[in-house]
Amino acid sequence: MKLETTYKSNNYPIVVEHQALDQLHNYIEGYQDIVLVVDATVDINWKSTLEFITTEYGAHKLVIPSGETTKSFSFYEEMMETLLSKQLTRDTCLIAVGGGATGDFTGFLAATLLRGVDFIQVPTTILAHDSSVGGKVGINSKHGKNLIGAFYRPKAVIYDLNFLDTLPYSEVLSGYAEVYKHALLSSAEAVRNIETQFPNATALASLNEIEYYIFKGIETKLNIIIKDEKETNVRKFLNLGHTFGHAVEYTFKIPHGHAVMIGMIYQFIVANQQLNQDFDIAHYIDYLSALNYPLDIINTFEFETLYHLMLKDKKNDQQGVQMVLLDGIGHPVVKHVDKEALLQAYTTLLTYFKK
Amino acid sequence: MKLETTYKSNNYPIVVEHQALDQLHNYIEGYQDIVLVVDATVDINWKSTLEFITTEYGAHKLVIPSGETTKSFSFYEEMMETLLSKQLTRDTCLIAVGGGATGDFTGFLAATLLRGVDFIQVPTTILAHDSSVGGKVGINSKHGKNLIGAFYRPKAVIYDLNFLDTLPYSEVLSGYAEVYKHALLSSAEAVRNIETQFPNATALASLNEIEYYIFKGIETKLNIIIKDEKETNVRKFLNLGHTFGHAVEYTFKIPHGHAVMIGMIYQFIVANQQLNQDFDIAHYIDYLSALNYPLDIINTFEFETLYHLMLKDKKNDQQGVQMVLLDGIGHPVVKHVDKEALLQAYTTLLTYFKK
Incomplete structure (x- = not known):
């Protein structure tokens, strides 16, 4: 191809x-x-x-x-x-x-x-x-x-x-986060398809038909960056999950995609709160657990550290943290989210992982 | 303007x-x-x-x-x-x-x-x-x-x-090298004009009407770089005097333009030898001396050191040193010059400065 x-x-x-x-x-x-x-x-x-x-x-x-x-x-x-x-x-x-x-x-x-x-x-x-x-x-x-x-x-x-x-499974997981992200940016159908193709760790480890989803992912990305190479508007959508994800990655030195997947869950929570969405957080956490993403690290998060790093994101303007949020699957938007709202979403995230 | x-x-x-x-x-x-x-x-x-x-x-x-x-x-x-x-x-x-x-x-x-x-x-x-x-x-x-x-x-x-x-005269000299270079790249008339306007150090130090020559210099440069921003062909002409000049600058840590002026004399010598030109080397040396360019440093040159640095010039290709030479005032060309020819020109240059 x-x-x-x-x-x-x-x-x-x-x-x-x-x-x-x-x-x-x-x-x-x-x-x-x-x-x-x-x-x-x-x-x-x-x-x-x-x-x-x-x-x-x-x-x-x-x-x-x-x-x-x-x-x-x-x-x-x-x-x-x-x-x-x-x-x-x-x-x-x-x-x-x-x-x-x-x-x-x-x-x-x-x-x-x-x-x-x-x-x-x-x-x-x-x-x-x-x-x-x-x-x-x-x-x-x-x-x-x-x-x-x-x-x-x-x-x-x-x-x-x-x-x-020769890719270790941990690296497969890291890469799959971006493939999955591209599905989320694309359509509800794309998400259903990819979840059906890779319902659990065994299926994902097989990489069966992964080339199709990789190709689709590149297509989705190209459609966006051709319109906005320098990230002045729509290219920002590709940062879905990355505002929180980068902060997590930088703090804990975990693989990029593992952190981005966590950033994606966080984003669903923020979208529910800020955009009145109704994303099923438990579904996403269950799915990522079935794929064996190491999510336990979430228990060790410290809000102020992550918030400080989110403030350094290149997408920000002077009003503070800008995040990409899904206003429905396939409908990304860029929104300012203030500290209080970020803290609230963080607190909600932790409730799913408290032992 | x-x-x-x-x-x-x-x-x-x-x-x-x-x-x-x-x-x-x-x-x-x-x-x-x-x-x-x-x-x-x-x-x-x-x-x-x-x-x-x-x-x-x-x-x-x-x-x-x-x-x-x-x-x-x-x-x-x-x-x-x-x-x-x-x-x-x-x-x-x-x-x-x-x-x-x-x-x-x-x-x-x-x-x-x-x-x-x-x-x-x-x-x-x-x-x-x-x-x-x-x-x-x-x-x-x-x-x-x-x-x-x-x-x-x-x-x-x-x-x-x-x-x-507030510019010290040494800096005036450094800058004048590029203004003069732009005249050399432009026309014999431009060179006559600028030499008449600034015949000696007193005249140059006054900076009288320098804005005209600066403006002309920028115009000459713009005409070239609009055609070739990334220096794949004609922009190379702007490196007149710079192949040898950069090597001298890097070795002796003298101001850029002082080194480029020496590089320009060197280039006249190479052009006489390689392109059968008949540039009056003594005229240029006299002119630069009248402007108080510190040319005595030429007595301390070491060919191998400078040659080694010329080999690192960004304009080079695998055939070796590429130099911009004047095939007549206002007619720059880019030419490969081999080590022997470079050495010969270097030896000629030194004869003008032997005490």
Whole structure:
């Protein structure tokens, strides 16, 4: 399956299939320099699969730590200076092979190396179906996630589903949060379908037909970001679950999607209170429990810490915290939510988890 | 005098006149947050002039060191984290008040803060007539100048010529190099005019009618960058004198324009040798001496050091050093020049300065 973005210019293809990596050739011919930037775990599991990039194309290779630790200022400086020591020209392409952190980090390197060189996203996780599309790149600040970065489009996204074979279930859960989010942003029917396809942990672990839902997720995302690349309006909808989720992720260092799923429950509670919605909170908690999301962490939450982090969200304006809320499935809106309302929703959330 | 860029979209005005700062109001109304980033020396000399930005607009104020020291990785990190500690939203405008380094640095902060916020250039030097226009922003690597950065357009350039009153003559010389360069890129008549207007140090120090030549310089530059913002072809012409100049600047830490003027002489020599030109090298050296450019430093040059740095120039491709050469005044070309030819030109350059 293949999609193409529909911007006015500088469009890029998104290839989603098993063996998609075979098509990488089409996009990296002719560069003077190629740099393979690969996640350390992926490098171990897929060394021979990726070898052609270094052997056939003489690519430089940088192996970077897995996960968010890679997205630090000091590591950005280290890798940037390493790249610059190789006397690369502007006719260089970086290839990011890994999860979301690898793509974010490599994309930011590409955006700022010699004022910008090309890069290609080769996501290896379900989560990265989301982050590899849309051109958001960046690193983390000590004040919050992704606060330093750019909007910088890749030249191509080559999503080889074979990589998912070695994905631990915890990572499957993390990625599924964004797939599920895209269903929530889409329609009640999409949500019913995906819950039916993946009713429990066994079904989800099988990844049966996951490519369909990943593809749908990318489609949903593309429809939004084509209208608003720089997140001045509708792109904010993609942050469903992320205001609270990012704060949880930053505080507890749990996988992104685990935190976003919790953020999504929180959002349902806020939507019930602020928009007079009638979301069945117990249903969502039961569903996530059936998928084995580790939700017990909610018992250890501290409101003031999370509130302080929510205040730093990039979507905010001077009036305070802005959240994406569902005014019905498939109908996201952006709303200011004041501290009192956030505290009330937090208190409600905790009642579901009190022992 | 006012110019406006003519890109397809996202154009910005360039106001060049005495008291231009009065017009800053038109461009900073309505932002949620404003941050004044000001060069330490400018802050001392023009504190009361700039005060309205903090008092009327409640701007945050960052005072940064003068010159290139500001453009280090560690200072970038420090200022970025300082900005992020202020819980700014994306509806923020940074105002860069200072020379080229202040603009480059602040522009890169703006390009990467929360994935990009607005910024306005308020250049205070002659040199910055050049760097403030065109959207090149960045910081320095240990491997060379401006190797980390982006193309990121300002929202406006407000060039208040009053600032030039406190400019030391050494800075006048540095800026004049780019004004003179723009004349060289323009026409033989433009060069005759500017040499007649400023025949010696006394005339140049008076800055009499400098605004005309600055305005012409900006016009010349705009004509080029509108055609090629990302420097894939004709924008390279603006690097006249910079291949050798950057290497000299980086090695000896002398002001940018002093180094570029030396780079321009070097380029005339290479053009004579490689393009069968007949530039009167002695004339240019005499002229620059009459303006009091400190050229004696040329006696201390070491070819291998400079060559190594020239190899890192961003314009290069895999064939080696690419230089902008004048195939006649007003007729720049980009040419590969091999090491032997570079050495030959270097040796010729030295013969003019041997005691």
